[in-house]
Amino acid sequence: MTTPVQAPPTVREWSGWRTVLVVLGSLLIILGVGAVVGGGAGLWFHQQRDNAGYYTAGPERFTTDTAALSVPSLDVNVGGTEAFSAENMLGRARIRIESVNSGTPLFIGIGPADEVAKYLNGVGHDELSDIDTSPFKATYTSRPGGAPTSLPGSHSFWVASDSGTGARTLDQKVADGNWTVLIMNADGSLGIDANISAGATLPAVLPISVIALVAGGILVLAGIALVVLPITTRRTVTR
Structure with missing residues (x-):
């Protein structure tokens, strides 16, 4: 078989x-x-918000011997539909300042970049150009000039502003546009020494x-x- x-x-x-x-x-x-x-x-990252719902950096110390400290040309242009607008994507921005010398009144304002540039024309000031976080170091671009001819708070082009002694706060919805943040002594005098913190709600996170x-x-x-x-x-x- x-x-x-x-x-x-x-x-x-x-x-x-x-x-x-x-x-x-x-x-x-x-x-x-x-x-x-x-x-x-x-x-x-979403869990790192403070009690008011802001993601915050600082406070850190910023100093200048000039009349003003500016954060120039903050170009916000999210574009797109309403769902992807600057307000819905970035939310609100908050900047807090407080003079190291508690008796010195400060001014902080945010306004259209071109209007702030006109105000600062001929005024000696420092522009914040870079920040290193570890260790903290602020780098400035110095713009030569003299003292301002008018007080910052006397102008109407500011979208938001605050001035006085103690902690001063700007809390503003983020909108498309080209903006500049300006920090000065309220009386326009030279020399700024302030602790500054910044934050945003960033609802899109x-x-x-x-x-x-x-x-x-x-x-x-x-x-x-x-x-x-x-x-x-x-x-x-x-x-």
């Missing part, structure tokens, strides 16, 4: 489409993990973080499916 010879199992070759699926799945996993990590970092987490999870799951599918179907055994 002849013993039947069993045919060897048929092994399908690793075809091109399987390779494409594995490569595509791997890319989706990498992108998904990056999105999940970014979303998680965003949620952690939470929804963007959640979207990143969900989208990242979907990408990871889709990537795993694309990698596993060709591996599990690679070999078929026929008898």
Whole structure:
């Protein structure tokens, strides 16, 4: 009696489409993990707000021997639809200043960059050009000139302003435009020594973080499916 010879199992070759699926799945996993990590970092950052809902940096000490300290040409141009407007994406901005010499009244204002530039024309002042955070160091661009010919608070072009002794605060909705923040002694005298902190509500942080987490999870799951599918179907055994 002849013993039947069993045919060897048929092994399908690793075809091109399987390779494409594995490569595509791997890319989706990498992108998904990056999105999940970014979303998680965003949620952690969201928890760092203060009690008023602001993400805040500072206070730090800023000094100048001139008549004014400016943060020039803050160009805010989010554009797009109302859902992606500056107010909805960036929320409110808050700047707090307090003189190191408690009896010195300070002025802080934010206004259109061109109007503030006209006011500062011929006035000696320092423009904040860079900030290093570790350790803290502020770098200024010095603009030569003399004392102002008018008090900063006497002008009407300011979108928001505050002046006086003690802590002074600007709390303003962020709007599209080109703005300059100006800090001076309220009487226009030379020499500023103040502690300054800045913050914003950034309402877009939470929804963007959640979207990143969900989208990242979907990408990871889709990537795993694309990698596993060709591996599990690679070999078929026929008898």
